[in-house]
Amino acid sequence: MTDFPALRLVPKADGPQSAKDFKTDQEVRWCPGCGDYAILAAVQSFMPELGIRRENTVFVSGIGCSSRFPYYMNTYGMHSIHGRAPAIATGLAASRPDLSVWVVTGDGDALSIGGNHLIHALRRNVNLKILLFNNRIYGLTKGQYSPTSEVGKITKSTPMGSLDAPFNPLSLALGAEATFVARTIDSDRQHLQSVLRAAARHEGTALVEIYQNCNIFNDGAFEILKEPGTRDEALIRLEHGQPVLVGADRHVVRGADGELRIAPRSEGTAIVHDAHAAGPSTAFALTRLADADTLHHTPIGVLRDVDRPVYDALMAEQLTRAEQQQGRGDLAALLAGSSTWTVDA
Template structure:
């Protein structure tokens, strides 16, 4: 069957960040972390070498979900929680496109949780950017599925009784092939993670810690403040031992006989050695153990690429089925349709 008629690309690929800015006025609150992420994405997009018309941003509902309006690409601002489902239909029927999903902690993990996990399990070729500010911003300050237990908000004056999700643990449990975390304020790191996500074939899940300066200001201050940052932020580098601290005084180790990973003082390691980071380990237990190092308190928070493994993507598998099915067929679609209608037990009335 013919695919949609798309005129040959005309956009020259010498693009700059400016080419990715739409003519719409950006309307996030002054000081919102979303501005930094938007600038980082617009600044990084030209590197992809993909024409603007072949890029689509799909979002749900929430502050972050206004994102597509500000990108001079194709874009759809859809409905609450459903962006991964809509993007799945687009990506699997148009594998030629680079499809990005922009979502938030409420959008992706609360109302849209089902679609997120199923997109990840199918390994749909989507780049999913989850802006996690641990609060509902657009509805003015209720707790979210990533808010810490006991969070006091308008809807929980006595503190929330809900334990939060760890988004990366959730994504890994959903069989995600690419899982990473980064921070809105660290543009260089953010762009390096986006680059890795863009290069990944299949679903790439990126959690971006994002500050909501109106309803949850300073949520990530511990890992942003230069005074405290280095003692709490664990930068994962492929092939490098996992150590951190202002003096390199902490190491991540796999204790003999234990199940997960632990943070130890480097000085007291004895025979133990810091774990050497390898995001390509097939066994998801390693990345899962890494994801468990971080909790609501952010005390030991890894950022970087946790997991990047190869698995056939959903669109590839669907395309193969179509190719296999088409392989034996001859004749025009009209002839094939005539044959199909006349299949089975037929009889003629003269």
């Protein structure tokens, strides 16, 4: 059984759980064929692996299609407001170290209206697991371009094509001092669960970008990464300690200028992926290999997984230290302060 150091303070389940335990009685209302179904099923069947009490698990979401997720998880949950889930979850995680707190968000929720909260949660390294469902479109508002849509995207709000350059969410996360950054795909349950496992093990904030197909407004956005005919050449599967290979006959090498590039196997030596590298620069360079429009050469897997003190643990430690140094607070003494006078009857 996998060990989850990040869940050290979370009470253990009494017995084995199953995916069924994590399903609610609520009818799932995503569009038929939505990638969210696959993610939900993968998460529900993964959760028992954590071996923690269901009641000590909380899913917090913002607004958007993905943010309906908590309603379908038989844990504690909050469907909050647009973009604010990381902030709300921070308050919860920082005050309750006995909980496993998950944030479910989307590309609009996390990167547009909630961009500020996302980057600050990452730099603080609060014990949160953030699942960012990226479908490169606004689904719930019926099809406007999102901050991850490719330039020139024709949508209802951009009939002549969108003008703004997209975010690469993983580049952004690395720039925001994230300690855990990973990417996976809705349709690959085995890979998705392996990434969730690594995220759950990580102490601090984990950002997991999940490429998720919106079959109504942006169908096939990730087809190149899924089609048997193209995926092997388009995907770069990262494994810690393994050489970074591309398809059957290419690999990633470091050029003389220090940049990463894709070369035939006959040229140079493949870099070996080190998710635990102290510096983020190689991970960042890996995120830049993908073509922003076509997603060709998209790395998936755990790009970065490093140790840094966790915000909630540090906060708890300050409280403990204050009590050790000053003693448990005495309200009467506090109110009186150092300068009082008495009026006699």
